[in-house]
Structures are given as C-alpha cells and as structure tokens.
Amino acid sequence: MGLLSTLRLRRLRGGWLRRARAAGRDLQPVCDRTAALHPASRLLFCTLRNERARLPWFLQYYRDLGVDHFLFVDNGSEDGSGGWLADQRDCSVWTTQASYKAANFGMDWMNHLLGRHAHGRWALVVDVDEFLVYPFCDTRPLPALTDWLDASGIRSFGTLLLDMYPKGPVSAQPCVEGQNPLEIAAWFDSANYTITRNPQYRNLWIQGGPRARVFFADRPHEAPALNKVPLVKWQRGHVYVSSTHMLLPRGLNLVYDTQGGEKASGCLLHAKFLDTLGTKAREELQRGQHYGQGREYHAYARGLAEGADLWTSWSERFINWRQLEIMGLMSKGSWA
Amino acid sequence: MSAELGFVMLVHDGLHRTAQVARYLAESGSPVVIHADARTPATDFRQLQTALADLPDVRFCRRIACEWGTWSLVVAMRHAARLMLDSFPQVRHVHALSGVCLPLRPVSHLAAFLARNPDTDFIESVSVADVNWTKGGLSAERFTLYFPFAYKRQRWLFDRAVTLQRALHIRRDMPEGLAPHIGSQWWTLTRRTLGAILDEPAAPQIDRFFKRAWIPDESYFQTMARVHSRQIESRSLTLGKFDHQGKPHVFYDDHLQLLRRSDCFMARKVWSGADRLYAHFLSDRPDAPAVDTEPQPSRIDRHFARATQQRVRGRAGLYMVSRFPVRNRENGKTAEPYSVFQGFTEMFRDFEEWLSAVSAARVHGHLFAPHKVEFAGREKVFAGGLSDSASLRDYNPRAFLTNLLWATRGERQCFQFGPADTQGRNYDLLSFMASDPNAQISVISGAWAVPLYRSGQRAEQLRAEAARLQRIETAMLGVLRSPAAHARIRIWTMAEFLENPSDPMHSIFDEIAPHQQARLIQMPELVDMQGFGAFLQDLRNQGMQPVLMGDFPLGVTDPAPGHRIK
Structure with missing residues (x-):
C-alpha cells in the first residue's frame, strides 16, 4: 500500500474521469435549472428508467429532508417520467438513450453531472427506491447534518443499504402512486450482515440481509453489496467507481472507525421489494443492462415467480431511526 | 438591574439570528455592542443594522477582519469591550457572546446572579501547565512556538512548522510576570477587571507576545484576568460542551428539554436552523425557572459524555457500516457472555433439553454443524434474520457468531461445538472464541468417540473418521491452551470427567445461572458406556491410537449412580 498503489489508483481515477467526460456527450438536457443554484445548495443526483409511479413520493421525501435541487438522468423512460420531472421547479433533467451498462451502470453519467454541478457542494446520490435515514432525521434536516459534517471536517457519510420487504408475497400488495412504499415494504433483517474490508479501496464490503438469505444462500459471495457512501462533499476529481459503493480518492471510503469507536452513519432504506419488482425483473432481464449479467434479476425473477415471501x-418492523440506531444498523457517533 | 449587565457580541454569519438575540437582550434593558467581522458581506451587515435601528442601546463597533484562532479576534473583542465601557457607564458586568450563543433564561436572571456576585469575574482560566483538555496536542507550546500559518486554511504547513520548531528546540520566552492560562472565550468580567485589562500599562509588549501565540482569543483575557482580577471564579456562565476532537457540540431543536432543564444562562453553540430553540428561548416563557435557580449543566454533561464514549469506544460486539475495529481493538469482541460445550451432548442423554430446562439460557445444538445450523428448536431462521443455511454461515463464521450474540443481547446463548463442526480457515472461529473473555468454553476431550462407538459400526470402518476427529481436536486443544486465550476455558479428558461429573457441571452451571445455584438440580443422564473401553481397544487394534479420552479401563466404566449437583 505504498506509493505504487497510490499512483495506480490515481491512474484509475483519471480513467473514470475521462469516461465521465465522454459520457457527458450522451446526455441531452431536457430542462436545466442549475444556473440558479446557490453555493450552499444540497443536491440530489439520480438515474432512473420508467419510475413514474415512484417519483411523487420520492421527491416529497427528499424535499422534506431539505434537498434544494434534484438532478436526474432519464435513461429512455417510456412512461413519461422525464416530462413529469421537467415540470417540477426544483428538478433538472437530462435524457439519454445510451446503454446503462456501457455507462458503468449509470455511474459515468452521475460522475459527469457531479463534476459539473456539485463541486464544493454536498451531493446525495441515490436511486428512486432508496430513502436516506440518519440520526435525528426527524428533527434535524439534511442541512443540519451537512453543516455538522463540514464543521467536523468530514467529507463523506456512510450508510448501510437496508433491504425492506413486505409481509407476505412481494407481489401481493400494490403500491399506488404517491403512497409511501415503506408502508408496504416495512420490514427488515436486523443482524445478518457480514463485513470484509477491501484493502485496495479501503471500503467495507457488506453483504447479507434478506437478499442473501433468500436468493443467494447457496452462493453468498455473489450477494449484492450493501455498503454505500451516498452523501459526499463533492470536489472535481472525485469519482464513484462502482455504484455508490466506493469512490476515489479512496480516503472518501473511510466512513468507519477501526479503533473500536463508531463514526456517525445512516441507512438507505431500500424499497425495492414491491409489487413492481416482478415486472421490472422480467424487463431488466430482457434488456440485459444490469450488473453481473443481471444475475441478481435472474434470482429475483425465479424467486418471485415462486411467490417468494421474505x-x-x-x-423487524421499521419504526424510526432510533430503532435502527439501537440495533446498531447506524450510529450517532458523537453527533448527539 | 439588566442595565448593569452589558453584552458584547462577536458575529460573522447567520446575522438574522444575531438580530433576534440582540433584540431580545436589548429589549430586556441591557446594552449590546456588536462586532461584525469585516468579511461579512456589506448587504448582510446593513440588514442587521436596519433590523436593530430602533434600539438605541445596540451599538456597532469598528469592524476588523477576523480569522479563526488569531489575534484579530482579541482585537475585535477589545474594540467591542472598549465601546461598551465608554458608552454605558452604568454597566458593572460585561458578558461576551458569539453569534451562535442563545440565552436560555431571561436576562434579569443573569443580572440578578451577577448582582449577588458583584466583584466576581466568571472566566474559565486554567494554567496551561495543568490542562488536559486541549485537543491537537498543543498546550504550553501555544505560547512557546511561532505560528506563521493558519490552522484551518494551511493545515499541512501549520503541522510541518510545529514539527520543525520542535526539532530545532525553538522557544519563545513569556513576558515577565505572566502565567499563561487558557479557557473559554465566553466570559463575564466586572467593569473593574475588564477596564484594567484594556488599560494595561505594559500593553505593547504583551500584545506582541500574544499576537504570535496560537488561539490567543482563548488565552489573552484568561491570562490577563489572572493579573488584574480580585476574585476569579474559573468557569464560563455559557454552557458549551466539546467533543473528542475539541469541536463544540451543537444544539438542535431536539435538545429543547435538555436545555430547558439545565437552568443555564446561555448556551453555545446553537445551529442557526434550530427554529424551535430560538422561538422558545427568545419568548416570554411561563416555564422559566425561579430567578435564583443555580445552573445545573450536569445532565447535559452526561448526555454528551455518553456520545463521546460511543464515538471513541463504541458498543462492544458491534460490527457495522461505521464501526469495523481491527483485531484486538474491538473493546469487546462480542456483545455478551456465552457458553460453548464440547463433548457434552455426546456424554449426556438430552443435554440440550436438560440445560434449557434448568437455566434461562437459549440452548442451541451444533451451530456450526457441517450441513445445517442447529438453532434452538431447529428454527430455519433465528434472531436478526440469521439463516440456518450452512453456506451462508460458512461464508463468514465469525460474523455469524458476533451477529447472533449481538441480536440476542439480554439472553445468554449456549451452543454445542466439536471437531466435526465447521472450524473456519485455520481454526479462525475457535481462535476468536478462545481470545474472547465473553466465552465460557467447556471441553470433554475425546467425547467425539462416543457417538462413533454408539453407531454400532465396526472399528475398522470408523478408524479413519476417529483419526480425523482426534487430529482436529488435538489442534483445537492447542488453540485453547495458547497464551492468547482469554476465555473461561475448562478442559477435561473423558476419564477425568467421569470420575466425578457433578463437580465440573456444578461450576459451569454456576456461571450460566448464578441465581439458581441453591436449587437442587437433577444431573442429566449419562449415555450407556458399557463396552466403550473395549471399543477403544478395537481402535487401537486397528492401528489408531485414541489418546484424548484419557486412561480408560478396558472393562466397564460406571460412575457412582444418582450423582447430583449439590
């Protein structure tokens, strides 16, 4: 872990930055309101495809949390997602028909927009089914958190991607537009997560939860990663390497304490397991645009056809952040 | 009385809050002098002036550019204090506050408190020789080194400059007669002391010295007060707590009850978006404490001390997204005490059922059995969402164990273990348990042979399996006897154990369920061992050498019948 690996990672980072610049050419602005951004604006970045039904609640959730502006990449939606977003005063939308897979599963687009618009700002990068929960999120809005992170000299905030699921077969209860998906996908696994440290990028690699338990019991090493660093004080030159699981420079991945203490952290409540997933899984399998030959979606499609009940x-039924904090799925750290 | 108490405010941003607080103080009858950082945008400053234009006792002093930790803050404070003393001759005490301070009690309460202590200076002032709370490693060196670089903006150069000066043994001398003291900038001084500091006759020399010190705003008034004050009470009347890095804890809306019950006069630092706090404490409060109530910051102290503890030590046995300790820095490898039994289910009939009947513990089978996790009641899924799938468990056996113990906090876990079970790479699992003071590991060595014997198969068929289990158990005993073992470990050979089974059972049981020790407990029933000695001899005859059982007589072994615990 000396100079050589530092130089190697620097070269890798240069490669990702070049990819991001190139990917920028794929993006056509539908509605660009970024000129009006304030230097302290908290930004949310998101790539989506055909998520119209989820959008109203998603925007509402993050507006309430204190996000000032949303930047979306619409990857060829056919359900009017892009147009609907363009009508929102606090959204900027870019569209592309390019391949999600070829764009490193959307991260090249995200890196491009982050580099252009998030320099010196706090950026939250999430999917439409990910809901950020952090200590005191019911009484302290996002600016309180980012102000504190700034004052403490912390540049990135780590989270566990906490898979949420309904009681009963995943397809049994429909989630209608504007409804809180966490009303249906209200349950989670509290303590079946395994962690290893990735020495190269220095991030933790967390797996487990209901997805490992139900879909990957026979091949646990293939279970999806649940470590995410979605909130970063962005600087030009930062890049996400693999989804929001890890970044370069790798110091941004050090969101955990190695001496026994607890840093402040949160959870991304992952409302993936809803009645739309079956359709989505079949569609994504046909498109073949997902990570690892879409083996995740293969597993879901198979499991869901069998009426899987997670x-x-x-x-545990989700109540509030305090519950997650007590269970050790997130931590207040010293932010009391 | 409030008119005898003046406030000097040092502010640089969030001026809408400054306007609110200054208005509140002034409308209570106290004069206020505001120093706004010269770097504050002119429009913001004009807005502040306009907002307070109707209050004659709010003044603005000459503005200078301020930088964190530098002499400029002392100069700013002196300008403000000078204007206060010159403009308001009736003022007897001056209280210093920042733009993120919030009064928690009516001004009249603080004024009455100061009137009861008319000659006391409330200023935290600790000799640098004695402080232990400076963070960043600089205490006495704040005064003896040179600090040409800004700590916040030029951190790398700052650190290098300190290292270099230490290496070169560079030292500045303290002016004669001064003993450096440091403490909170948010003091309350009497007119007499403050005036004497401002009129200090040796000022040029002293100023030159403090100009070059690090964070002089934490030491100038604190040191000079020691020269001029008649009576110092070394504490700040402003409530403020610091985290493990020396950064002030911030107060938010959810601290309202905590702040209310603290009965402190002033709090710092308050987040500028804490609308509820500002609304509550800057209104006429029917719930204000009696005017002569003494401040009680201890509850808040405990609140933040717990937070610091969590940040620095963490919760024992927790491995998660923001806590992943390196080996031996866990501050507790597992969450709670647990018991591991090796050889007991082999020796006793229905040992699991017996143990769960006589103790309040959760008794599992072989959690690390090769093909399936044997949870208590053979559940398919257990606490925390742990699955009984062997492949999931074997993917990270250690995490499986720590997860189980974390998820079942409050309930003692007992499980069976043995040489036939998953061991992890290089006995990783047992090494982990052996090094964990929470583990109680009891081993009857050689007991793995009992099921082989009871299987009814012939010795030549079992020879290879017996040799394998003996090899593994030998390695396990090596791990348990290594100097790194910190668990409560007991090891008997089968022969030793059978001599008097109730003694070992008794001591194990006392640890699991101490409150039940007075009860007369029926021992579990031993399995039938008729012919076991002959079986061992058969193995020997096949060329295998069973040794871990201890010396077994060839004939019948039968411990005294009806043995009981107590």
Whole structure:
C-alpha cells in the first residue's frame, strides 16, 4: 500500500474521469435549472428508467429532508417520467438513450453531472427506491447534518443499504402512486450482515440481509453489496467507481472507525421489494443492462415467480431511526 | 438591574439570528455592542443594522477582519469591550457572546446572579501547565512556538512548522510576570477587571507576545484576568460542551428539554436552523425557572459524555457500516457472555433439553454443524434474520457468531461445538472464541468417540473418521491452551470427567445461572458406556491410537449412580 498503489489508483481515477467526460456527450438536457443554484445548495443526483409511479413520493421525501435541487438522468423512460420531472421547479433533467451498462451502470453519467454541478457542494446520490435515514432525521434536516459534517471536517457519510420487504408475497400488495412504499415494504433483517474490508479501496464490503438469505444462500459471495457512501462533499476529481459503493480518492471510503469507536452513519432504506419488482425483473432481464449479467434479476425473477415471501417471524418492523440506531444498523457517533 | 449587565457580541454569519438575540437582550434593558467581522458581506451587515435601528442601546463597533484562532479576534473583542465601557457607564458586568450563543433564561436572571456576585469575574482560566483538555496536542507550546500559518486554511504547513520548531528546540520566552492560562472565550468580567485589562500599562509588549501565540482569543483575557482580577471564579456562565476532537457540540431543536432543564444562562453553540430553540428561548416563557435557580449543566454533561464514549469506544460486539475495529481493538469482541460445550451432548442423554430446562439460557445444538445450523428448536431462521443455511454461515463464521450474540443481547446463548463442526480457515472461529473473555468454553476431550462407538459400526470402518476427529481436536486443544486465550476455558479428558461429573457441571452451571445455584438440580443422564473401553481397544487394534479420552479401563466404566449437583 505504498506509493505504487497510490499512483495506480490515481491512474484509475483519471480513467473514470475521462469516461465521465465522454459520457457527458450522451446526455441531452431536457430542462436545466442549475444556473440558479446557490453555493450552499444540497443536491440530489439520480438515474432512473420508467419510475413514474415512484417519483411523487420520492421527491416529497427528499424535499422534506431539505434537498434544494434534484438532478436526474432519464435513461429512455417510456412512461413519461422525464416530462413529469421537467415540470417540477426544483428538478433538472437530462435524457439519454445510451446503454446503462456501457455507462458503468449509470455511474459515468452521475460522475459527469457531479463534476459539473456539485463541486464544493454536498451531493446525495441515490436511486428512486432508496430513502436516506440518519440520526435525528426527524428533527434535524439534511442541512443540519451537512453543516455538522463540514464543521467536523468530514467529507463523506456512510450508510448501510437496508433491504425492506413486505409481509407476505412481494407481489401481493400494490403500491399506488404517491403512497409511501415503506408502508408496504416495512420490514427488515436486523443482524445478518457480514463485513470484509477491501484493502485496495479501503471500503467495507457488506453483504447479507434478506437478499442473501433468500436468493443467494447457496452462493453468498455473489450477494449484492450493501455498503454505500451516498452523501459526499463533492470536489472535481472525485469519482464513484462502482455504484455508490466506493469512490476515489479512496480516503472518501473511510466512513468507519477501526479503533473500536463508531463514526456517525445512516441507512438507505431500500424499497425495492414491491409489487413492481416482478415486472421490472422480467424487463431488466430482457434488456440485459444490469450488473453481473443481471444475475441478481435472474434470482429475483425465479424467486418471485415462486411467490417468494421474505418475511420471517424474526423480521423487524421499521419504526424510526432510533430503532435502527439501537440495533446498531447506524450510529450517532458523537453527533448527539 | 439588566442595565448593569452589558453584552458584547462577536458575529460573522447567520446575522438574522444575531438580530433576534440582540433584540431580545436589548429589549430586556441591557446594552449590546456588536462586532461584525469585516468579511461579512456589506448587504448582510446593513440588514442587521436596519433590523436593530430602533434600539438605541445596540451599538456597532469598528469592524476588523477576523480569522479563526488569531489575534484579530482579541482585537475585535477589545474594540467591542472598549465601546461598551465608554458608552454605558452604568454597566458593572460585561458578558461576551458569539453569534451562535442563545440565552436560555431571561436576562434579569443573569443580572440578578451577577448582582449577588458583584466583584466576581466568571472566566474559565486554567494554567496551561495543568490542562488536559486541549485537543491537537498543543498546550504550553501555544505560547512557546511561532505560528506563521493558519490552522484551518494551511493545515499541512501549520503541522510541518510545529514539527520543525520542535526539532530545532525553538522557544519563545513569556513576558515577565505572566502565567499563561487558557479557557473559554465566553466570559463575564466586572467593569473593574475588564477596564484594567484594556488599560494595561505594559500593553505593547504583551500584545506582541500574544499576537504570535496560537488561539490567543482563548488565552489573552484568561491570562490577563489572572493579573488584574480580585476574585476569579474559573468557569464560563455559557454552557458549551466539546467533543473528542475539541469541536463544540451543537444544539438542535431536539435538545429543547435538555436545555430547558439545565437552568443555564446561555448556551453555545446553537445551529442557526434550530427554529424551535430560538422561538422558545427568545419568548416570554411561563416555564422559566425561579430567578435564583443555580445552573445545573450536569445532565447535559452526561448526555454528551455518553456520545463521546460511543464515538471513541463504541458498543462492544458491534460490527457495522461505521464501526469495523481491527483485531484486538474491538473493546469487546462480542456483545455478551456465552457458553460453548464440547463433548457434552455426546456424554449426556438430552443435554440440550436438560440445560434449557434448568437455566434461562437459549440452548442451541451444533451451530456450526457441517450441513445445517442447529438453532434452538431447529428454527430455519433465528434472531436478526440469521439463516440456518450452512453456506451462508460458512461464508463468514465469525460474523455469524458476533451477529447472533449481538441480536440476542439480554439472553445468554449456549451452543454445542466439536471437531466435526465447521472450524473456519485455520481454526479462525475457535481462535476468536478462545481470545474472547465473553466465552465460557467447556471441553470433554475425546467425547467425539462416543457417538462413533454408539453407531454400532465396526472399528475398522470408523478408524479413519476417529483419526480425523482426534487430529482436529488435538489442534483445537492447542488453540485453547495458547497464551492468547482469554476465555473461561475448562478442559477435561473423558476419564477425568467421569470420575466425578457433578463437580465440573456444578461450576459451569454456576456461571450460566448464578441465581439458581441453591436449587437442587437433577444431573442429566449419562449415555450407556458399557463396552466403550473395549471399543477403544478395537481402535487401537486397528492401528489408531485414541489418546484424548484419557486412561480408560478396558472393562466397564460406571460412575457412582444418582450423582447430583449439590
């Protein structure tokens, strides 16, 4: 881990930055309101495809949390997602028909927009089914958190991607537009996560939860990563390397304490397991645009066809951040 | 009485809050002098002036550009204090506050408190020789080194300059007669002391010295007060707590009750978006404490001390997204005490059922059995969402164990272990348990042979398996006897154990369920061992050498019948 690996990672980072610049040419602005951004604006970045039904609640959730502006990449939606977003005063939208897979699963687009618009600002990068929860999020809005991170000299904020699921078969309860998906996908696994450290990028690699339990029990090493660093004080030259799991420079991945202490952290509540997933899984399999030959979606499609129920008598029902904090899925750190 | 108490405010941003606080103080009858950083945008400053234009006792002093940790802050404070003393001759005490301070009690309460202590200077002032709370490693060196670089903006150069000066043994001398003291900038001084500091006759020399010190705003008044004050009470009347890095804790809306019950006069630092706090404390409060109530910051102290503890030590046995300790820095490898039994289910009939019947513990089978996790009641999923899938468990056996113990906090876990179970790479799992003071590991060595014997198969068929289990258990015993073992470990050979089974059972049981020790407990029933000695001899005859059981007589072994615990 000396000079050589530092130089190697620097070269890799240069490569990702070049890819991001190139990917910028794929993006056509539908509605660009970024000229009006304030230097302290908190930005949210998101790539989506055909998520119209989820959008109203998603925007509402993050507006309430204190996000000032949303920057979307619409990857060829056919359900009017892009147009609907363009009508929102606090949204900027770019569209592209280019391949999601070829754009490193959308991250090249995100890196491009982040580099252009997030320099010196706090940026939150999430999917439309990810809802950020952090200590005191019910009484302290996002600016309180970012102000504190700034004052403490912290540049990135780590989270666990917490898979949420309904009780009963995943397809049994429809989630209608504007409804809080967490009303249906209200359950989670509290303590079946395994962690290893990635020495190269220095991030933690977390797996487990209901997806490992139900879909990947026979090949646990293939279970999806649940470590995410979605909130970063962005600087030109930062890049996301693999989804929001890890970044370069790698110091941004050090969101954990190695000496026994707890840094402040949060959870991304992942409302993926809803009745739309079956359709989505079939569609994504046909498109073949997802990570690892879409093996995740293969597993879901198979499991869901069998009426998979992720719920067990040991499942926990989500109440609030305090519950997650007590269970050790997130931590207040010293932010009391 | 409030007119005898003046406030000097040093502000640089969030001026809408400054306007609110200054208005509140002035409308209570106290004069206010505001120093706004010269770097504050002119429009913001004009807005502040306009907002306070109707209050004759709010003044603005000459503005200078301020930088964190530098002499400029002392100069700013002196300008403000000078204007206060010159413009308001009735003022007897001056209280210093920042733009993020919030009064928690009516001004009249603080004024009455100061009137009861008319000659006391409330200023935290600790000799640098004695402080232990400076963060960043600089205490006495704040005064003896040179600091040409800005700490916040030029951190790298700042650190290098300190290192270099230490290496070269550079030292500045303290002016004669001064003993450096440091403490909170948010003091309350009497007119007499403050006036004497401002009129200091040796000022040029002293100023030159402090100009070059690090964070002089934390030491100038604190040191000079020691020269001029008649009576110092070394504490700040402003409530403020610091985290492990020396950064002030911030107050938010959810601290309202905590702040209200603290009965402190002033709090710092308050987040500028804390609308509820500002609304509550800057209004006429029917719930204000009695005027002569003494401040009680201890509850808030405990609140933040707990937070610091969590940040620095963390919760024992927790491994998560923001806590992943390196080996031996865990501050507790697992969450709670647990018991591991090796050889007991082999020796006793229905040992699991017996143990769960006589203790309040959760008794599992072989959690690390090769093909399936044997949870208590053979559940398919257990606490925390742990699955009984062996492949999931074997992917990270250690995490499986720590997860189980974390998820079942409050309930003691007992499980069976043995040489036939998953061991992890290089006995990783047992090494982990052996090094964990929470583990109680009890081993009857050689007991793995009992099921082989009871299987009814012939010795020549079992020879290879017996040799394998013995090899593994030998390695396990090596791990348990290594100097790195910190668990409560007990090891008996089968022969030793059978001599008097109730003694070992008794001591194990006392640890699991101490409150039940007075009860007379029926021992579990031993399995039938008729012919076990002959079986061992058969193995020997096949060329295998069973040793871990201890010396077994060839004939029948039968411990005294009806043995009981107590």
